[in-house]
Amino acid sequence: MRRPDQRYDLTSRKQEITDHLDRSRRAALKGFVVTYVLWQGIVLADKFWRERPGAAADTLFWPALLLGVIWLVFGVRYALVARQIASDVVVARALDDERVRHVRGAAYAVGFWSLGAYLIGARLLAFIVDVPGSLVAQGGIAVALTSAVIGFLVLDRA
Amino acid sequence: MPDAYPLRNRIKVLRAEHDWTQAELASRVGVTRKTINTVERAIYVPSTILALRIANAFDVRVERVFWLDEEPPLG
Numbered sequence: 001m002r003r004p005d006q007r008y009d010l011t012s013r014k015q016e017i018t019d020h021l022d023r024s025r026r027a028a029l030k031g032f033v034v035t036y037v038l039w040q041g042i043v044l045a046d047k048f049w050r051e052r053p054g055a056a057a058d059t060l061f062w063p064a065l066l067l068g069v070i071w072l073v074f075g076v077r078y079a080l081v082a083r084q085i086a087s088d089v090v091v092a093r094a095l096d097d098e099r100v101r102h103v104r105g106a107a108y109a110v111g112f113w114s115l116g117a118y119l120i121g122a123r124l125l126a127f128i129v130d131v132p133g134s135l136v137a138q139g140g141i142a143v144a145l146t147s148a149v150i151g152f153l154v155l156d157r158a
Numbered sequence: 159m160p161d162a163y164p165l166r167n168r169i170k171v172l173r174a175e176h177d178w179t180q181a182e183l184a185s186r187v188g189v190t191r192k193t194i195n196t197v198e199r200a201i202y203v204p205s206t207i208l209a210l211r212i213a214n215a216f217d218v219r220v221e222r223v224f225w226l227d228e229e230p231p232l233g
Binding site for chain 1 (some may be wrong): 192
């Protein structure tokens with residue numbers, strides 16, 4: 001008769017695969033967030049400078065496009081790793097164990113509060129200077145996404 | 159500064175007795191090596207289910223693996 005804990009048994013090989021996929025997932029997420037920050041930084045700078053004479057906007061177009069493409073590549077890579085994880089039930093369960101779910105929940109909370117702080121900051125800034133709504137929205141997406149991903153990467157360290 | 163989680167464990171000792179690595183224990187319990195690492199270092203407090211699975215893997219009662227800070231561990 002099988003012992004109850006044997007239902008969760010991963011072979012050593014599976015554990016290696018689990019560790020490997022965990023590292024791949026982290027690497028893809030890191031690349032995703034770093035290129036996203038750089039890309040959005042350039043896009044926002046481009047928007048800011050475009051409204052001034054002698055703008056640097058044209059020179060910023062190509063780096064922004066390149067970073068956008070690299071960001072997409074990391075996004076696809078992450079999706080491929082996620083698909084690989086999902087294809088193995090045992091590995092998928094291990095990589096979505098209770099600690100990972102706990103960390104993910106905490107990361108969402110980090111994203112939520114960061115977005116809240118950003119919106120308060122943007123509202124206060126709007127009292128002093130004229131801030132376009134589209135810029136605030138774009139910044140809000142960037143803050144929420146990056147803070148949640150960075151939160152996950154930091155809290156998931158062991 | 160007092161620990162936020164007063165849950166102690168002897169996973170490291172039991173692993174040494176069984177000559178298991180964290181990865182081996184993780185394999186038997188069905189979680190990642192990181193999870194075992196954080197539970198062992200008392201960073202993450204496991205659920206009752208995970209605590210029971212860990213105790214089952216060592217074939218001991220859960221009180222032999224985990225105990226509260228204010229209580230002495232079972233021998």
